[in-house]
Amino acid sequence: MPEPLEPLEEGRSIAATGAGGATDLAMAEAETLEQTPDGPRGTGPDSKPRSLWSDAWHDLRRNPIFIVSGLIILFLVVIAIWPSLIASGDPLDCDLSKAQEGSQPGHPFGFNGQGCDVYTRTVYGARASIQVGVFATLGVTLLGAVLGGLAGFFGGTWDGILSRITDIFFAIPVVLGGLVLLSVVSNNTVWPVIGFMVLLGWPQLSRIARGSVITAKQNDYVQAARALGASNSRMLLRHITPNALAPVIVVATIALGTYIALEATLSFLGVGLKPPTVSWGIDISSASPYIRNAPHMLLWPSGALAITVLAFIMLGDAVRDALDPKLR
Amino acid sequence: MGRYVIRRLLQMIPVFFGATLLIFLMVNVMGDPIAGLCGDRACDPATAARLRQEFGLDKPVWQQYLTYMGNVFTGDFGTAFNGQPVTELMANAFPVTIRLTLVAILFEIVIGISLGVVTGLKRGRPVDTTVLLLTLVVLSVPTFVTGLLVQLLLGVKWGWIDPAVSPAATFDELIVPGLVLASVSLAYVTRLTRTSIAENKRADYVRTAIAKGLPRRRVVSRHLLRNSLIPVVTFIGADVGALMGGAIVTERIFNIHGVGYQLYQGIVRQNTQTVVGFVTILVLIFLLANLLVDLLYAVLDPRIRYA
Numbered sequence A: 001m002p003e004p005l006e007p008l009e010e011g012r013s014i015a016a017t018g019a020g021g022a023t024d025l026a027m028a029e030a031e032t033l034e035q036t037p038d039g040p041r042g043t044g045p046d047s048k049p050r051s052l053w054s055d056a057w058h059d060l061r062r063n064p065i066f067i068v069s070g071l072i073i074l075f076l077v078v079i080a081i082w083p084s085l086i087a088s089g090d091p092l093d094c095d096l097s098k099a100q101e102g103s104q105p106g107h108p109f110g111f112n113g114q115g116c117d118v119y120t121r122t123v124y125g126a127r128a129s130i131q132v133g134v135f136a137t138l139g140v141t142l143l144g145a146v147l148g149g150l151a152g153f154f155g156g157t158w159d160g161i162l163s164r165i166t167d168i169f170f171a172i173p174v175v176l177g178g179l180v181l182l183s184v185v186s187n188n189t190v191w192p193v194i195g196f197m198v199l200l201g202w203p204q205l206s207r208i209a210r211g212s213v214i215t216a217k218q219n220d221y222v223q224a225a226r227a228l229g230a231s232n233s234r235m236l237l238r239h240i241t242p243n244a245l246a247p248v249i250v251v252a253t254i255a256l257g258t259y260i261a262l263e264a265t266l267s268f269l270g271v272g273l274k275p276p277t278v279s280w281g282i283d284i285s286s287a288s289p290y291i292r293n294a295p296h297m298l299l300w301p302s303g304a305l306a307i308t309v310l311a312f313i314m315l316g317d318a319v320r321d322a323l324d325p326k327l328r
Numbered sequence B: 001m002g003r004y005v006i007r008r009l010l011q012m013i014p015v016f017f018g019a020t021l022l023i024f025l026m027v028n029v030m031g032d033p034i035a036g037l038c039g040d041r042a043c044d045p046a047t048a049a050r051l052r053q054e055f056g057l058d059k060p061v062w063q064q065y066l067t068y069m070g071n072v073f074t075g076d077f078g079t080a081f082n083g084q085p086v087t088e089l090m091a092n093a094f095p096v097t098i099r100l101t102l103v104a105i106l107f108e109i110v111i112g113i114s115l116g117v118v119t120g121l122k123r124g125r126p127v128d129t130t131v132l133l134l135t136l137v138v139l140s141v142p143t144f145v146t147g148l149l150v151q152l153l154l155g156v157k158w159g160w161i162d163p164a165v166s167p168a169a170t171f172d173e174l175i176v177p178g179l180v181l182a183s184v185s186l187a188y189v190t191r192l193t194r195t196s197i198a199e200n201k202r203a204d205y206v207r208t209a210i211a212k213g214l215p216r217r218r219v220v221s222r223h224l225l226r227n228s229l230i231p232v233v234t235f236i237g238a239d240v241g242a243l244m245g246g247a248i249v250t251e252r253i254f255n256i257h258g259v260g261y262q263l264y265q266g267i268v269r270q271n272t273q274t275v276v277g278f279v280t281i282l283v284l285i286f287l288l289a290n291l292l293v294d295l296l297y298a299v300l301d302p303r304i305r306y307a
Helices: A007-017 A022-029 A052-062 A064-081 A118-154 A156-170 A174-182 A191-217 A220-227 A232-268 A280-290 A296-323 B002-029 B033-037 B045-054 B061-073 B086-121 B126-140 B143-157 B171-200 B204-211 B216-253 B259-268 B272-300
Strands: none
Touching (some): A052 A064, A064 A118, A118 A156, A174 A191, A174 A232, A174 B002, A174 B259, A191 A232, A220 A232, A232 A280, A232 B143, A280 A296, A296 B143, B002 B061, B086 B126, B086 B216, B086 B272, B143 B171, B143 B216, B216 B259, B216 B272
């Protein structure tokens, strides 16, 4: 069974040059390997050879961390799409006379500084976070994997240029780049924030993809395909991509949580999402001056944010454990 | 060794210019620097044109960049929005942020590595599971939330610390903000050390060291730890730049007048020279820290030689 995954070395080189940024931490973390408690493979009644993917799925289904984080994420996605399922109010319906009031019947989390219902706003805040996390990760992964993968496959001048470009991006602290680029955007949708994350995030994924494609390229079956006269596109699509995908997926999953945290941080600094978009970062930021008198305004959105990021980090951990054949 | 350092320094040049050009372009995209000079009102066209000419803003961007870099290499970083030279702001801000970063890195090294060693050696025991869960919690709470909560509990509720740091920002005032700044990295250092120690624990050289009767303390500190530190040192080195850039959030919460504060002011007031000047220095620090890390490898692992 071909298992050409080498996330360890690549993780190390990323950490060596990774600059400021939440996702760098995820990359560095990608090299830490956890041991699965499962026994040796292929001893059960179903000992017929399985692909890496079905093997990973087999592992994941038994991993309680995967099940818990998966359920939390499923719940978050559902309320991101239909927040009215569990919150009947309107997050923008505010009554100043109730500003900063605590919990009362029908309003379990109390009211915020503008007298809006904190529970409703916390539920509606999931949408912005999930949107930013999912779309930023999709964009970063597609752009990074395509550019990095092609550079790794073809090598040569383009590879050199791309590597220098990634070095340059790594040298710029992410929060700083966000402050500079987003400070003039007055658009209050999630798209400028997503665009910024894709712009500054792709080099990290491209480095991972480049490394794993270079590893996959050296395998005998790829050389055999080349000897048999397979075209570049066939080798890339049929032989290299399926075998180089795993490290990219692992890093992308962990990065998703860090993008959500980054969006909240930028919103806290006043340059991320802008009202009337409902976002945990905005709510935490606007609650922070009143932390002394009305801490509930800060604690509920902070808790929701922490649970969301935690769920994605745990999912990433579980996927890494399942996809890393070194642990078997 | 000398040749290796020179080669690395040469490799830094394109990265340095690329990163500064990138931030220069970003700042220019971000808006009209003249608008910031006239305060909240709009400049009258004649004044704007005169200022534009005075600052060379009527020239193309690449020419502006070259002029700016030329000035930087003669030690002239331009003037900030309040008329102070940017170098003066830097002289006030960098010592504060460097102290804050030092405190944070000290926490990472002392607490992170010790916890990592303990959990790596006691893998699977209750202490390991507890610390691992704690790191997950720390990782998932963004720094600004940790900062606000710590400020609420320690500063406001229990009164252990002053919620805001004085302008002098002495080391003892920076302990708590430094811990907040370090928190996420601290969790990573713990996890990295733990994995690395657990991996190397079964290595042949450790068994040899035990077999020849060395005391356990010496086996762990001299043989196991030294060989396990390479990924950790790599991470901490790269983190120097991240911490100084990420200090924006911590400095804002605890009202520390360091690099992050000045950068934030520069961005809000659209002052190109402040922003680009500070970022240039931050990029330099980042690149030098990475070089230092690569040189440290040879100290940790004698097999690594730099020709």
